[in-house]
């Protein structure tokens with residue numbers, strides 16, 4: 095397995111956890127690191143909110159020794175505010191890197207000209223990356239979606255490289271596609287062949303075989319994994335083991351999945367992050383791959399407090 099180097103940051107592998115709002119909080123990132131993600135990203139946080147000193151937004155960057163290396167992802171469109179919030183978070187949490195979101199397709203984000211809406215303004219992307227790479231003393235990465243045309247996508251990727259980013263992640267879907275349709279590996283492969291900074295491929299990497307196919311086809315330097323890691327941090331161990339040995343590890347049984355779930359709760363408690371809504375979502379996610387749990391998942395859906403979730407999950411053992 096190859097190792098990624100992003101600017102001055104040397105990773106021990108090339109599998110990366112994608113930033114995911116409402117998912118990649120510190121406890122979930124810690125579990126992914128435990129199972130072999132070489133780098134993890136925070137949920138996106140708004141530069142405007144950080145500049146306003148919103149505690150909730152600032153604390154998305156909260157980290158601890160065990161999770162490093164980690165990156166904080168920022169979403170915004172005003173270069174000065176992105177730079178100010180990046181510098182603030184760099185000083186406060188000392189993340190290993192900062193990432194800028196040029197890919198989010200959510201209405202609430204694009205209506206403010208942020209996320210994937212910025213792909214329509216390559217000049218502004220260049221301004222943002224230049225200002226941030228000049229302001230930070232840690233590596234800077236950017237995460238983009240593709241545009242309708244390859245040339246347009248390549249132009250944006252080249253601007254990002256020339257403006258000083260240390261690596262780029264390409265999610266092979268357009269803004270319009272959202273999460274439907276297929277991730278376009280040809281665009282990702284084409285971008286990788288033209289850039290000199292490391293390129294991470296993203297989109298539809300779900301298991302050992304898709305990982306190997308994407309790496310071999312695109313020749314990318316790393317793989318960023320999103321949805322497949324939700325409620326399934328063990329995916330990183332399965333994929334890294336396969337890429338190293340060519341062998342497929344057996345899937346987790348119910349006891350092992352529950353052990354991860356209870357570890358998640360322990361970590362949430364340790365870091366004061368245990369909330370009913372988050373636990374309910376995670377109980378659904380962790381039970382997704384189990385057999386004969388249709389009834390259990392319906393019961394989880396009806397819960398109104400943490401104790402009821404704990405009772406249901408304990409009964410699964």
Ligand SMILES: Cc1cc2nc3c(=O)[nH]c(=O)nc-3n(C[C@H](O)[C@H](O)[C@H](O)COP(=O)(O)O)c2cc1C
Pocket residue numbers: 112113114115116117137138167195197198237265296297298299318319320321322
């Ligand atoms: C629930 C959810 C939240 C997401 N939040 C973010 C985010 O905060 N920042 C970001 O750049 N991408 C976000 N994404 C996109 C993922 O990082 C990733 O690009 C996308 O899911 C495709 O990868 P996958 O096929 O491995 O899931 C999110 C995706 C999901 C499903």
